[in-house]
Amino acid sequence: MVKVFGNKATRFGFGEALVELGDKDDKIFVLGADTVSSVAINGFQDKFPDRFANVGIAETNLLGMAAGLSIAGFIPFVSTYGVFASGRPWEQIRTTICYSKLNVKIGGSHSGLMVGPDGATHQALEEIAIMRCIPNMTVLVPCDAVETKKATIAAAYYKGPVYIRYGRENVPVVTEESTPFEIGKACVMKEGKDVCIIACGSMVYESLAAADILEQNGIKAKVLNIHTVKPIDEKAIIEAAKECGAIVTAEEHQKFGGLGSAVAEVVVKNSPVPMDFVAVNDTFGESGKPSDLITKYGLKDINIVTAVKNVLKRK
Amino acid sequence: METADLKIISASVRKDILTMLELAGSGHPGGSLSSVELMVDLYFNHMKINPKNFNDPKRDYFILSKGHVCPVLYSVLAQMECISKDELCTLRKMGSRLQGHPAKDKNIPGIEISTGSLGYGLSIAVGVAKGMKTLKQDNRVYVLMGDGEQQEGSIWEAAMSASHFKLDNLCAVVDCNGLQIDGPVDKVLNINPITDKYLSFGWNVISVDGHNLEEVDAAYAKAKLQKDKPTVIIAKTVKGKGVSFMENKADWHGKAPSKEQLLQAFKEIDATL
Numbered sequence: 001m002v003k004v005f006g007n008k009a010t011r012f013g014f015g016e017a018l019v020e021l022g023d024k025d026d027k028i029f030v031l032g033a034d035t036v037s038s039v040a041i042n043g044f045q046d047k048f049p050d051r052f053a054n055v056g057i058a059e060t061n062l063l064g065m066a067a068g069l070s071i072a073g074f075i076p077f078v079s080t081y082g083v084f085a086s087g088r089p090w091e092q093i094r095t096t097i098c099y100s101k102l103n104v105k106i107g108g109s110h111s112g113l114m115v116g117p118d119g120a121t122h123q124a125l126e127e128i129a130i131m132r133c134i135p136n137m138t139v140l141v142p143c144d145a146v147e148t149k150k151a152t153i154a155a156a157y158y159k160g161p162v163y164i165r166y167g168r169e170n171v172p173v174v175t176e177e178s179t180p181f182e183i184g185k186a187c188v189m190k191e192g193k194d195v196c197i198i199a200c201g202s203m204v205y206e207s208l209a210a211a212d213i214l215e216q217n218g219i220k221a222k223v224l225n226i227h228t229v230k231p232i233d234e235k236a237i238i239e240a241a242k243e244c245g246a247i248v249t250a251e252e253h254q255k256f257g258g259l260g261s262a263v264a265e266v267v268v269k270n271s272p273v274p275m276d277f278v279a280v281n282d283t284f285g286e287s288g289k290p291s292d293l294i295t296k297y298g299l300k301d302i303n304i305v306t307a308v309k310n311v312l313k314r315k
Numbered sequence: 316m317e318t319a320d321l322k323i324i325s326a327s328v329r330k331d332i333l334t335m336l337e338l339a340g341s342g343h344p345g346g347s348l349s350s351v352e353l354m355v356d357l358y359f360n361h362m363k364i365n366p367k368n369f370n371d372p373k374r375d376y377f378i379l380s381k382g383h384v385c386p387v388l389y390s391v392l393a394q395m396e397c398i399s400k401d402e403l404c405t406l407r408k409m410g411s412r413l414q415g416h417p418a419k420d421k422n423i424p425g426i427e428i429s430t431g432s433l434g435y436g437l438s439i440a441v442g443v444a445k446g447m448k449t450l451k452q453d454n455r456v457y458v459l460m461g462d463g464e465q466q467e468g469s470i471w472e473a474a475m476s477a478s479h480f481k482l483d484n485l486c487a488v489v490d491c492n493g494l495q496i497d498g499p500v501d502k503v504l505n506i507n508p509i510t511d512k513y514l515s516f517g518w519n520v521i522s523v524d525g526h527n528l529e530e531v532d533a534a535y536a537k538a539k540l541q542k543d544k545p546t547v548i549i550a551k552t553v554k555g556k557g558v559s560f561m562e563n564k565a566d567w568h569g570k571a572p573s574k575e576q577l578l579q580a581f582k583e584i585d586a587t588l
Contacts (some may be wrong), residue, residue, distance in 0.1 A: 029449070050449060053480070061438045061472035068442020070375070071427050073452070076442075092435055092469075100419040100429045 002208040005146070005302030006173040010166035010201075011109045013148030015040030018077060020149075021156050028156065029074040031055060033062045034128040038168075039079045063097065063104070070102040075156055079107035081115075082165060086131055092310035097161050098136045105155045106163045112202060112252035113280070113297055114169040114290035121294045124165075125283035128200075129257025131163040132230040138162040138183065139230040141251075141259070143204035144173040147227060150181035151173040158183050163200065169290045172205045182247055184228045186236035192222035194249050195308050200226050200259050201276070203250035203299065210250075210304035221308060234266045241271040246315045248276045248307045252299055255279035274314035276307040318464075318528045323526070325355045326584050329557045331390040331403055333580050336571040339407040340543060342415065345567040346461060347384040349463050349492040349552040354391045357457060357488075361535045369397060369424030375426055375454055376443050377423025380436020381490065382416040382459040383569070391412055397424040425495045439455060439475045444485040444545075455539070459488045463495030465506040471516070477545040478517030478541060485545040486538040487518075490525060492554035494565045511549045525550030557584055 021028045029194035031043045036054055044053045051074075054061045059080060066076040069209040073218045078085065085108040086093070097104045108127050115123045124225050132139045138158060142148040179187070189204065190211050199207040211221040214275050222244055224236060239246060247267060248262035248308045267273060280297055294300055316325075318386035326353050348557040357377070358364070379388050385405065393397050398412075411552025412421040427443075428438055440458035447454045464470065468476035477485055489509065497503050506512075513520045519541045523530040529552065538546035552566070555561030558580040561572075572580060 031444070054443060055472075055476055056479075058472035058476065061476050063437055064438020064469065064473060065442035065445060065476070066433075067428065068439040068444070069446045070442075071439070071444025072443045073372070074446055074449075091432060092438075096428065096430075096433045096439065098434050102428075159577040182395075249343070 002174065002205065002212060004174060005176060006174040007170045009103035009168060009170050010142060010145050010148040011040040011168060013142070013145035014079065014107050014109070014152050014164065014166055015043050017149040017152030018044040019047055021153060022051065025075070026051065027073065027075045029069050029076045031062055031076060031078045033057060033059055033080040033084065035080045039081070041105065042077050051062035051266055052228040059084045059088040060092050063092040066104045069103050070104050075103055075105070077105045077107060079109055081110040081122060082108035082127050083122060086124065086127040086163065090130060094134050098134045101136050101160050101287060103159065104161050108163060108165050109149045110166055110168045111165045113285045113299070114167055114202065114252065115291040116169065116290045116293065117287045119287035120284040125254045125280050125285065127165055127254050128229055128251070128259060129164065132262065136160055137230065138228070140183065140228055141165045142227050143201055143225055144171060144175055146173055146175050146177065147181060151227060154181065154183050167202065169203050174205050176206060184231050184233060186233035187225040187227065188222065189225050190221070192220035193244055194220045195312060196222040196224055196244040197250060198224045198226055198237065198240065198247055198263050199250040199306060199309065200229060202252050205249050206299065206301045207304055209301035210308065213301060213305050217310070219308065226246055226259060229262050232262050232266060233271070237263055237266045238270045241267050241273045246274050246311045248278060248304060250304050250310055252277040253279055255281055274311045276311045278304050278307050321359060321528050323588060324359065324435060325351050326588055328355060328387065328394065329584050330375040330581055332588045333572055333577050334385040335386050335389065335403050335406040337574060337577045338404050339571060341407060341571050342384040342386060343492065343569050344561060344572065345554040345564070346381060346490065346492065347387040348382055348556045348558065348561065349525065349554050350387050350459060350490045351556065352528050352531055353459065353488055353490060354387050355549055356528055356531045357535060358391050358395060360532055362457065364395065366395060366397065375453060376426060376456045378440045379417055379430050379434045379457040380458050381433065381464055382430030385417045392423070392425045403547065414530065422455070430529055431462070433464040434469040437470050437473035440471050440485055440487065444482040445480055447484055448482065451567070454484070456485045457488070457528065459490060462491040462493065462500050462506060464487055465489065465509060466504045474513065474516045481543045482543050482545045487545065487547040488534065489547060489549050490552050491550060492552045494554045494563070494568065496565065496568050498565050512548050517544060519546040520549060521546060522549045525552035526556055559583055
């Protein structure tokens, strides 16, 4: 059984972190884009109205204003749905924020298929790919609400642009307050020697569940939580490759360009081992219940188990 | 500073712009020359700058949204002695601090942010202005844009938000020289009536002859008195102003003069003094 400490949406971890940050540091400024309650930044808005701005449905201005606020000496956090936080203002993020290494933090909520009934237009599946390819950008994909809170607080004082990917739906909490968190340092969630499952975000829980199933089949899987896709913990990945000899990655994201690609880049260059990728198979999502969508698009523990069995044949 | 002195400085800035571009072998003379008076009057008569510390928290901010005309900014900064005239000659060369479009990571005093991708500067200026209001500081924020640049939708998001947030500490300038790369602005994508557009977005609008130093000076002064609304100065200018063979020619948007053309231009500029 996977040890679960609750069920909570990661967006609430983000929102709580902002309030805590706002309490301690009056340089924290938060900007929203008409989705304020939905992305859980209304807590900050209520408590610190002078350091909050809602820019309306205008995401390019959202990022532009954040850039200006960072020049003015603030630590700006912006948040809206992932598609609109990363996609629409992508060039502004690249050329205004990353090129000038501005201290702007971008919260991309409502990531993945688990956005549910809103459907494909709102299900962000590409942010890891389009954010990590920009120089000077740090990309965090925390696995639960507890980790999201830590990631957000860490991001505030991590120099330069940071993108934090989190979600709308309640997901299992698999870490605790005492679990250490450091940007750039992968977390071993479970030890094992036969295969390493490397995951981020919501798929960390599915990976732990998969590891349980595999254990019943006599396969001991290591589970590595890569909450920082960039800068990626190369050492941890190389160690896992050497130790286990086979890797399966798992992400609620397109198969091209995301966590799987990032891990493969490290593995192929340093310690090539058979790999397989559990991810969205180069397709858009659709309307549906989050749990049904995860099943339909192959992002469950059983899909990870199948991928592991495939990769072990090639070991 | 008196108009007569500003005219001399403007002539010197024009010559520096052309010299830089000739040495670089590429760059943007047309739009740099059309912005000279707007920049010279701003920096010499209105911008609060601390020449000993360009990061002084009490400073006014300037954002060059039309980043391709950085030669005029670099020249004005050289007049302010924060970069040397020698350094101007390194424009666009590999390893130079003077990149083809202003680069923040080169740490040039007076360059607040990298610009060059049109349409973003107004948003950035709105953010700085909002920051100053939040801090309850009276620093002013200036941003220079082009007229072709008004075609970018992002300008209008920023324009809406500047008046929504009542940013009367913000003064934008639109250098309307009427031309863009592909020809006259009104033929490519007509932005007019630009004055009416900004008025309808809730701005205070002042129209000036962008080469008349007294009009420009009065406009910057008037902007400081405006309460509750941001101000935009719509400046009618001539692309390539000051050099007869460049004036009003879209061709001179993005090409450097030759040595002979440079000497010819110098003769014309000197003759105005």
